[in-house]
Amino acid sequence: MKAVIVAFAFGKPCSIRSNQRIAQIASQKAREFDVPVYTQLDVCIEPDVKVKYIIEEDPENPPTTWQIARGVVRLANQQSIKKILIVAAKPHLWRVLRDVKQAVREAGKEIEVCVCEEIEQYPENSWFCPDSTQDRVRSREKWNKREKILKLIPFFIYKNIAK
DSSP, X not given: XXXXXXXXXXXXXXXSHHHHHHHHHHHHHHHHHTOOEEEOTTSOOXXXXXXXXXXXXXXXXXXXXXXXXXXXXXXXXXTTOOEEEEEOOHHHHHHHHXXXXXXXXHHTOOOEEEXXXXXXXXXXXXXXXXXXXXXXXXXXXXXXXXXXXXHHSOHHHHHHHHO
């Protein structure tokens, strides 16, 4: 299968529970399908797995969901990859799917987008980490405040904010 796994961090640093889960699932799937992982620095992929880390210019401001989505679609296009497998925290999944599918549409490519079902084994509330350095992922309440706004704004405005 010509595919790539894209793993989206949920908070900072890589040692928090949510990012360890994401790294474990992404690493397992990469070995299972013998495919690379495209991710950010706060997702520490296991050493035996081929990984392409996103270049982060400012460690205090990790790449946005939209930037990662566009990056994985660019990578898929460059390498003639026809399938993107997503690993993300359940609370983040709606936006990850929206952004990756929109990036595929904008690229005008035929790329299948799927979610790794392993994320379903964890309850939605278990993804929030009070020890994250990013306040927005410490609790459902903090997350929902931000996400409600992101759900309501038109996509063209979101893209300008998130680039």
